[in-house]
Amino acid sequence: GAVVSQHPSRVICKSGTSVKIECRSLDFQATTMFWYRQFPKQSLMLMATSNEGSKATYEQGVEKDKFLINHASLTLSTLTVTSAHPEDSSFYICSARVMGAAGELFFGEGSRLTVL
Amino acid sequence: TQLLEQSPQFLSIQEGENLTVYCNSSSVFSSLQWYRQEPGEGPVLLVTVVTGGEVKKLKRLTFQFGDARKDSSLHITAAQPGDTGLYLCAGEFSSASKIIFGSGTRLSIRP
Numbered sequence: 555g556a557v558v559s560q561h562p563s564r565v566i567c568k569s570g571t572s573v574k575i576e577c578r579s580l581d582f583q584a585t586t587m588f589w590y591r592q593f594p595k596q597s598l599m600l601m602a603t604s605n606e607g608s609k610a611t612y613e614q615g616v617e618k619d620k621f622l623i624n625h626a627s628l629t630l631s632t633l634t635v636t637s638a639h640p641e642d643s644s645f646y647i648c649s650a651r652v653m654g655a656a657g658e659l660f661f662g663e664g665s666r667l668t669v670l
Numbered sequence: 671t672q673l674l675e676q677s678p679q680f681l682s683i684q685e686g687e688n689l690t691v692y693c694n695s696s697s698v699f700s701s702l703q704w705y706r707q708e709p710g711e712g713p714v715l716l717v718t719v720v721t722g723g724e725v726k727k728l729k730r731l732t733f734q735f736g737d738a739r740k741d742s743s744l745h746i747t748a749a750q751p752g753d754t755g756l757y758l759c760a761g762e763f764s765s766a767s768k769i770i771f772g773s774g775t776r777l778s779i780r781p
Contacts (some may be wrong), residue, residue: 558712560712588768588769590771595776596773596774597676597758597771597772597773597774598713598758598760598771599771600768600769600770600771603768611768645710647712647713649712649769658703658715658718659703659715659760659769660715661705661712661713661714662712663711663712664710664711664712666710
């Protein structure tokens, strides 16, 4: 199957700092990537849809100025959590859709963010 | 707002028993996927169903897509401890072109 790599897998930062998470499709081009957030023992909540070469589409309730998404190339999307606070601590997961494959998503390994 | 309801939320059964997990929505899916997730990892795709009434089998797992494409089920036969994990359904709604996840079913199989 298609491979999606996410980095870093774990990050700890101080409150008020910004953290960047990278999502790369290693063996395919992804015009669309999705960013999800997952709290402990809960399901995945879609945060935003990242479109190559255009602005991301954010879900209702997600602050676009706090969660900056950049999809600069067909293989890379980044999520920057700006001015992080402890309540931003979560598991962030990116996924990419293989072009032509109906609905299938391939996921990165996830990034666990802990804000102190 | 498109929502996916998944049931049950938790299920703990004895090894060898059968079980079924359900995924329902009031909206029509253009496609539906089932994933399994281990703690600290990303979800892994099990199956994709596209056609109403479709049935797919993956060893002891049987996936069914409702005729109206609004619901799906996952049936596991003779459950084994290795089946333990979080099972997630995810649907793509043709009107939105995004994939929404159900609430998940946390399955525990006792030896």
